[in-house]
Amino acid sequence: MRVIVHGVGAIGGVIAGGLALSGQEVVGIARGAQLEALRSGGLTLRGPGWVEHTRFDCVADPSDIALTPEDVVILTVKGQDTAAALGQLRAAGLSDQPLFCAQNGVANERAALRLFPNVHGMTVMSPSQFTVPGEVAIFAGPRMGIFDLGRYPGGADAADEALAGALNRGNFAAFVATDVMASKYGKLLLNLRNICEAALGDGDLTDRLAEAARAEARQVLQAAGIGWQDVGLADPRRKEFMQMAPVEGVGRAGTSTAQSLARGAGSIETDYLNGEIALIGRLNGIEAPVNGYLAALGARMLREGIAPGAVSPGEVAAVLGL
Numbered sequence: 001m002r003v004i005v006h007g008v009g010a011i012g013g014v015i016a017g018g019l020a021l022s023g024q025e026v027v028g029i030a031r032g033a034q035l036e037a038l039r040s041g042g043l044t045l046r047g048p049g050w051v052e053h054t055r056f057d058c059v060a061d062p063s064d065i066a067l068t069p070e071d072v073v074i075l076t077v078k079g080q081d082t083a084a085a086l087g088q089l090r091a092a093g094l095s096d097q098p099l100f101c102a103q104n105g106v107a108n109e110r111a112a113l114r115l116f117p118n119v120h121g122m123t124v125m126s127p128s129q130f131t132v133p134g135e136v137a138i139f140a141g142p143r144m145g146i147f148d149l150g151r152y153p154g155g156a157d158a159a160d161e162a163l164a165g166a167l168n169r170g171n172f173a174a175f176v177a178t179d180v181m182a183s184k185y186g187k188l189l190l191n192l193r194n195i196c197e198a199a200l201g202d203g204d205l206t207d208r209l210a211e212a213a214r215a216e217a218r219q220v221l222q223a224a225g226i227g228w229q230d231v232g233l234a235d236p237r238r239k240e241f242m243q244m245a246p247v248e249g250v251g252r253a254g255t256s257t258a259q260s261l262a263r264g265a266g267s268i269e270t271d272y273l274n275g276e277i278a279l280i281g282r283l284n285g286i287e288a289p290v291n292g293y294l295a296a297l298g299a300r301m302l303r304e305g306i307a308p309g310a311v312s313p314g315e316v317a318a319v320l321g322l
């Protein structure tokens with residue numbers, strides 16, 4: 001098995017780095033300064049109380065790789081970049097190799113299944129950050145992440161077992177799940193907080209706003225007949241495998257959404273997180289005003305260049321009556 005990681009940023013870096021450090025053959029797909037840095041100097045991983053350095057092959061496009069039936073692809077781009085990445089993979093000749101969507105949100109797998117037959121979901125619990133080109137930080141230990149892996153839309157097969165085995169050898173805690181989308185919907189509920197924290201920073205209003213978004217989302221999912229599994233702090237695997245911890249010399253820029261805003265990435269994932277709840281609500285004739293507002297707020301922050309934490313608490317509290 002050769003593992004191709006498409007999108008070596010925070011999560012792609014941690015996954016590719018952990019696998020490479022364990023001796024697994026890895027090829028990364030990256031772009032810009034990150035590609036240059038990975039090619040010239042390799043990847044540095046910084047964790048709580050440790051630093052590791054590793055090297056693996058990196059290319060700019062899947063078409064630079066001579067794909068074989070033994071390849072497995074892990075997609076680690078943000079949801080808004082999935083369509084372009086899938087198009088690249090198709091142009092490169094990917095066919096029935098397993099394709100794992102190691103991303104937040106629940107829309108990536110469906111988009112992938114339109115083009116490819118062998119699609120798998122992968123829930124990612126791994127608080128990570130792209131710091132500078134050629135370096136990523138992981139704010140948790142003792143394992144670098146907890147993953148649920150399974151075939152989309154359901155079931156599990158040998159590819160899930162094989163990748164879970166490789167990830168476990170790479171200091172992750174990986175679990176094969178026959179209903180991986182239940183786990184991914186559970187993770188979606190957690191990620192509804194991303195834009196709240198990106199807008200307001202941490203605090204009581206953020207907590208209340210996130211809870212309002214989650215309460216609304218639970219109603220929407222229930223009405224749409226969609227089940228979920230709790231993968232939050234109550235999940236006993238977190239205590240055993242992965243607790244949050246600071247990384248010396250690296251300030252945490254918040255969730256992946258705040259990270260995109262902080263580094264001026266030009267796009268954020270909110271339409272695939274809170275926007276997904278608004279979409280499911282609209283498809284089922286249910287109002288989802290809190291998540292609809294939060295998706296629009298994310299778009300406004302991007303449009304107006306509002307920095308993380310700089311949205312007026314009074315405005316949010318007034319609009320949502322909190």
Ligand SMILES: NC(=O)C1=CN([C@@H]2O[C@H](COP(=O)(O)OP(=O)(O)OC[C@H]3O[C@@H](n4cnc5c(N)ncnc54)[C@H](OP(=O)(O)O)[C@@H]3O)[C@@H](O)[C@H]2O)C=CC1
Nearest residue numbers: 007008009010011030076077078081103104124127128256
């Ligand atoms: N960060 C975290 O703590 C967590 C993130 N996640 C999820 O993981 C997924 C990835 O997030 P994260 O790692 O934070 O995001 P990052 O932006 O750090 O990483 C994504 C990387 O993919 C690159 N990329 C995008 N499209 C392409 C392409 N076509 N070819 C090559 N490279 C490409 C981006 O480049 P560029 O910078 O140029 O856009 C970037 O380097 C998201 O769904 C996120 O929600 C899940 C759990 C935790």
Ligand SMILES: CC(C)(CO)C(=O)C(=O)O
Nearest residue numbers: 126127128190255256257
């Ligand atoms: C782990 C968590 C909830 C926060 O880092 C995340 O998924 C994200 O940043 O998108």
